[in-house]
Amino acid sequence: MASQTINGVETCKGDALCKMKSIQLLEEIGLPNGLFPSEDIEEFGSCFIWLIQKKKDHTFKKMKRVVSYAPEVTAFVEKGKMKKMTGVKTKELMVWLSVVEMYIDEPSSKKITFKPALGFQIAS
Secondary structure, three states, rough: OOEEEEHHHHHHHOHHHHHHHHHHHHHHHHHOOOOOOOOOOEEEEEOOEEEEEEEEEEEEOOOOEEEEEEEEEEEEOOEEEEEEEEEEEEOOOOEEEEEEEEEEOOOOOOEEEEEOOOOOOEEO
């Protein structure tokens, strides 16, 4: 579909292009490319990222964790980390918790840590 860059921020629209760009960004910052749902993405932006899509729940089978994505997901990104996240929740002991940060401390371990708004950490 369409892609444009304004003040160094790339914005794209259309499922196929947004899927490709979101995977590229995750690879660039060293996070697994399966962190975002990869279907029905309407819009995606880089640097300060945002993702507009249909609301969906996703189960990460290896982690045995359900994550819910709102129609709009935002985050600031840096190498190995997404912070100040909005629109992402994870289920812990039958309670949905907002995820505000996710990161990988040691890239070789491939262990992702999710930090909910309450302050404690959930490692996967």
